[in-house]
Amino acid sequence: MATVTLTRRKHTRLLVVHCSATHSGQDIGVQEITRWHRARGWSTIGYHYVIRRNGTLETGRDEASIGAHVAGHNSDSIGICLIGGVDTQSQAQNNFTNAQLETLQHLLGLLQKRYPGTRIVGHRNLSPDRNGDGRITPNEWFKACPSFDIDAWLALNSPG
Numbered sequence: 693m694a695t696v697t698l699t700r701r702k703h704t705r706l707l708v709v710h711c712s713a714t715h716s717g718q719d720i721g722v723q724e725i726t727r728w729h730r731a732r733g734w735s736t737i738g739y740h741y742v743i744r745r746n747g748t749l750e751t752g753r754d755e756a757s758i759g760a761h762v763a764g765h766n767s768d769s770i771g772i773c774l775i776g777g778v779d780t781q782s783q784a785q786n787n788f789t790n791a792q793l794e795t796l797q798h799l800l801g802l803l804q805k806r807y808p809g810t811r812i813v814g815h816r817n818l819s820p821d822r823n824g825d826g827r828i829t830p831n832e833w834f835k836a837c838p839s840f841d842i843d844a845w846l847a848l849n850s851p852g
């Protein structure tokens with residue numbers, strides 16, 4: 693296997709939560725996603741962390757390097773992918789397990805200590821504000837990822 697050389701990130705401002713857009717019966721992780729992303733021609737998995745269905749945290753791309761997970765924000769963010777997020781018809785579905793969300797809460801807490809002042813966002817919340825009203829509304833989401841309302845969840849599950 694060729695050596696993968698990744699560029700180090702200078703700034704870390706965002707912690708971006710994603711989903712794998714797989715259904716709840718698909719027990720996959722870093723290995724499978726790495727294969728998909730390499731098939732797209734990338735050097736390795738685009739995410740820094742993956743949280744499996746059973747809550748296990750897996751390490752993807754080296755945390756200090758620039759990821760490949762969100763247009764326009766890769767150079768200042770860390771990407772975390774929850775496995776799941778769609779139903780068997782590939783429609784967005786909030787189907788994450790409690791174990792996954794507990795791991796997410798813990799990980800976000802650790803990362804916010806390591807990178808003070810970072811903001812936690814869902815991928816869809818970084819969609820362009822097409823009508824310029826200063827809010828990102830569902831009709832503007834370029835995709836549904838991560839299939840749940842991260843702000844509402846954070847209000848009840850503060851990290852750390």
Ligand SMILES: [Zn+2]
Pocket residue numbers: 709710711761815816837838
């Ligand atoms: Zn995403």
